[in-house]
Amino acid sequence: MSQMLNTGVRWTTQDVELFAENEGTRYEIVDGELFMTRAPHFKHQQTCGKIFRQLDVWSESTGLEEAVINPGVLFSESDNVIPDVVWATKETLALTLDEAGHLTGAPDLVVEVLSLSNEDQRRDKEAKLKLYSTRGVKEYWIVDWRSRKLEVCRREQSQLNLLATLFSSDNISSPLLPGFSCTVNHFFPV
Numbered sequence: 492m493s494q495m496l497n498t499g500v501r502w503t504t505q506d507v508e509l510f511a512e513n514e515g516t517r518y519e520i521v522d523g524e525l526f527m528t529r530a531p532h533f534k535h536q537q538t539c540g541k542i543f544r545q546l547d548v549w550s551e552s553t554g555l556e557e558a559v560i561n562p563g564v565l566f567s568e569s570d571n572v573i574p575d576v577v578w579a580t581k582e583t584l585a586l587t588l589d590e591a592g593h594l595t596g597a598p599d600l601v602v603e604v605l606s607l608s609n610e611d612q613r614r615d616k617e618a619k620l621k622l623y624s625t626r627g628v629k630e631y632w633i634v635d636w637r638s639r640k641l642e643v644c645r646r647e648q649s650q651l652n653l654l655a656t657l658f659s660s661d662n663i664s665s666p667l668l669p670g671f672s673c674t675v676n677h678f679f680p681v
Contacts, residue, residue, distance in 0.1 A: 576602040597627035
């Protein structure tokens with residue numbers, strides 16, 4: 492469950508660093524708007540793990556890329572997020588990974604798994620789509636574990652556009668991930 496703090500304030504990373512430690516709360520800022528999210532549903536986390544596993548196994552076999560769960564992506568002081576899963580080439584990581592272990596630029600692929608609340612869904616389908624589009628993410632997957640579907644947004648003409656909606660029996664592949672292919676059903680818990 493997410494809560495957006497809309498107080499007319501333009502939040503920054505420095506503001507969030509002043510908050511007391513709050514175990515289990517995730518803070519994200521998109522265009523100066525602060526989102527607070529509690530720990531997600533168990534099946535949400537299972538879905539993240541399964542997507543990561545598929546990408547990680549493929550990445551290890553190619554030796555050229557890396558997948559990671561919940562990295563910090565610090566685009567700017569007013570745009571920093573924690574996507575569910577990202578994938579990046581070693582070249583992208585070399586250019587964007589800072590000494591603190593955060594990405595400071597766009598990963599090649601970002602995956603967000605939808606949570607239950609309307610506010611979380613608005614954040615992932617609108618605010619984060621716009622952010623990832625303007626910051627140069629090449630592909631964005633929006634995954635709904637309840638309806639077992641995956642929306643693929645791919646960069647075309649300098650922005651991310653919805654390319655396809657895939658369901659459990661469909662196969663996912665991408666020109667971004669040469670040789671990667673699996674049935675979407677592999678992303679979802681039983």
